[in-house]
Structure formats: C-alpha cells, structure tokens
Amino acid sequence: MGTFDELLAKAKELAKAAGNKTEEVVGLTKLRMQAAQLRSEIDSNYMKLGEIIYELSKAGTENQELVNMCIAELEVQQEELAKLNEKINEMKNVIQCPDCGASNPNGSLFCARCGASLKAVQKPEDEQPQEEDTVQPALSQDQSEKQSD
Numbered sequence: 001m002g003t004f005d006e007l008l009a010k011a012k013e014l015a016k017a018a019g020n021k022t023e024e025v026v027g028l029t030k031l032r033m034q035a036a037q038l039r040s041e042i043d044s045n046y047m048k049l050g051e052i053i054y055e056l057s058k059a060g061t062e063n064q065e066l067v068n069m070c071i072a073e074l075e076v077q078q079e080e081l082a083k084l085n086e087k088i089n090e091m092k093n094v095i096q097c098p099d100c101g102a103s104n105p106n107g108s109l110f111c112a113r114c115g116a117s118l119k120a121v122q123k124p125e126d127e128q129p130q131e132e133d134t135v136q137p138a139l140s141q142d143q144s145e146k147q148s149d
C-alpha cells in the first residue's frame with residue numbers, strides 16, 4: 001500500500017520547507033514579504049499535517065514519530081515567523097537608543113532610559129504604505145519567482 005510512501009513524502013516536504021530558513025534580510029518590505037511567505041508555508045504545512053493525521057487514523061495506525069516530526073518542523077517555522085514579526089514591529093514602531101540600546105517609540109526625541117538624543121536614529125513615517133499587515137495565506141504556491149538578487 002502506497003499510503004505510507006505518500007506520508008513520508010509529505011513529511012519530507014515539511015522538513016524541506018522548514019530547512020528553507022530565513023536568510024539575512026534588510027528592509028521592512030523584504031521582511032514583510034518573508035513573513036507572508038513563511039505564513040503561507042505554515043498554512044500549507046498545517047494542512048499536510050492534518051492530512052497525515054487523517055490518513056493515519058483512517059488506516060487505523062499511529063505514527064507518533066512522524067507526527068512529532070511534522071509538529072517540530074512547524075514549531076520551527078512558527079518561531080521563525082514570530083521572530084520576523086518582532087523584527088517588523090521593531091522596524092516599524094521602535095527606534096533604538098544608540099547609547100544604551102533601549103527601545104523607544106519612533107518619534108521620541110530622547111531616550112527614555114538614558115536621555116540620549118535620538119535625533120540621529122529617527123525614521124521616516126513608513127517606507128511602503130501600500131502593503132498592510134493583513135496577508136492572504138497560501139496565495140501563491142510558487143517559490144520560483146526569483147528569490148536571489
């Protein structure tokens with residue numbers, strides 16, 4: 001019965017997707033694109049995990065190892081996404097004190113912790129307002145668009 005081969009193929013896909021880690025990124029727009037991509041990967045991985053569990057229980061078997069593996073990969077991706085979102089928020093709303101490293105709301109003139117001037121690290125309001133925070137999940141499946149520059 002080929003079902004197990006299928007399951008394994010799916011698990012491998014999951015692992016591959018998770019191995020596709022966040023590269024070094026610069027810029028809010030790029031971060032947002034990465035977050036969106038990661039989110040849609042997570043979405044489709046949830047679906048695959050669901051399918052795996054479904055098939056397993058339909059077949060009356062258990063493969064906790066396989067399921068755990070998928071869950072572990074998903075967790076990696078979610079951590080990755082959380083980090084990305086954190087970075088995005090930081091870049092959006094926060095400036096860091098050049099002296100003590102404390103985070104201050106964008107627009108602050110002086111550091112709330114040490115009082116240093118923050119004029120030098122002020123940011124423009126928003127660099128690219130055309131893209132809001134809501135991202136359609138699983139919009140594009142094609143990764144081949146051209147990630148390299």
Ligand SMILES: [Zn+2]
Nearest residue numbers: 097100111114
């Ligand atoms: Zn400071």
